[in-house]
Amino acid sequence: MPVLPELLSLNKRCTSGDELPLFFESSSHPLYGAFHPAETGPRTDRVIVFCHSLGIEHMVAQRMQVLGARMAAKAGFASFYYDSRGHGDSAGDAKKLTFKDLVDDACVAADYARKLSGASKIIWVGVRFGSLIAAAAIACRDDSAALALWEPLHHGSEYFKAAIRTTLFCKVAQGKRSNSSVDDMLLRLEAEGVLPVIGTYLYAALWNSAINLNLGQLLKHWSGETLIAQIQLRPVLSANNQRLQWEIQQRGAKTAVKLINQEPAWSMLPLVRPQWTNGLLLEATKEWLSELA
């Protein structure tokens, strides 16, 4: 894989300031990513890697990742976001994707980000399902410095259930009755291998590989600095987030919590309004980054 100076000279059409959109390779597929070098007081020993959520959730949260990376770069942190196989501008077939593939892509992205930035440590930012990916990546590496979780999913099945619930809700909102429950639709997914939901499809390969994932379990050895950013219309931490915070603190790690009083429509297409953004979340993440040891 080419390193930064080579990339900059390769194609002058794709740089903005120091921001560098690019393609890199994972499992014989080109993946899209964008590298943001630190703009001020560079902390070259750490680079931030964003792990995105899936399907329409990825579309919803994409702009926040971009803004997050730009914010981090201004705050002195090199950062990198990428699209996994079968997502965004990357190659790959979502139909065949498994959770292991997503974790492999995250690790390749992290290695590439380290190479581009010269950093020795990774600060992971997991967005929704991306929290599970980041947690699994952390479990198989020894270079993770910190972890930020943006509205983390605590179980792999939550993504699928949320997408199905939104689809059923849309039918009701159109004045139609649905004869199926979420569980019925999951059975259909398992039987047929594919299930259409809002704006995309769910695939059995990923469902089967993600159904038993548990964020707490994946992070059972994690004792690094952690931010839990809960993005819900709820004045207190949810039971799952409370439990996760307690578990990490029990291992002697410093955890920060931020409650963002908003509930984006994660599984709805961002078409009639712009993609979701939240200044408070960016500020909270920036503050947390600045306090990292």
Place this chain on the structure above:
Amino acid sequence: MDWNETPDLLARAWAEQPVIMPGPQGELYGIFTPPAPEAPPANICVILFGRNRWWCDRLSVKSARWLASRGFSCLRFDYHGFGESAGDCGVLHGDRPFTKDALAAIRYMRHEFSQKRFILSGFCLDGRTALSAVKEEGKAIEAVVCNSPEVTGYQGDVVTHMITLEKIRSFFCGSTSFKKDMLLRAVRRFNNLVKLATESRPGEALAERQISINFKRDFQALVRAKTRCLFLEGRDDSQYHAFQLVEQALLTKVSDQQRARITVEVWPGKIHLLENPEILRRVAERSLEWIDLCKQRPVSSSKMAILDAAPEIKMHFVLSEEPE
């Protein structure tokens, strides 16, 4: 069409290049897909508009690679305020397309990639964006695909479809909150119609006034520029109910030769179902098929072939055929 990734499409993915283009509100980020070297060159750049540049089910990503495998260059990019692009886009409105972004993209492709001929494609607001670029760049635009666009300047159904049996049924069967919502919408629509009725638009009856001035202007530019256009509609969509005004008030006023360049396909049922990825795939397939035919029959040809209609719509409309 098989939407799974084939080795050919993977090869197109390997050839893709990120681009950053100057736009009216800052930089616009996109992906350029060069044509497959082994395919006969189409010498046309297809710009696929969408929010964001991947579109639902990543259809723009897959479409770009499919078109590139058939000799087209392709560009997909984020409008300002979307994806990686700079700026803020505010509230979206079906009658306010991203014209300046579209023009910036065309000019960048011309300047940086030496592209001379373009086909623009989009769904709903993105289709309107495609259409709106013709006024300034019509000479370079070979064709436009404008699927299920909004043609009025306001939300809601046109007069002829404000009250329907289906709506009455839904109203009485719906919950209290659903009923309240429907009533509020009805009031808003009535207010819109009162505003239209009092506007000064000489020579236009109330029915025609429901077509927005922006759409009329862009449609007239399309006709003048002799650009081909595909309008794909769903018979039961509110967007088609409004588009029927275009058929009655605008399409009847163009010459046979002008009419021959405009294809209107009306599919049974609804196509404006963004929650239904199967329908969106079928719409994308039809758009790609039509774009591919444009390559085979450039506009300079004196006779345009009759476009092969999807089987389920053959019975429902008459295809436009360019006179000899």
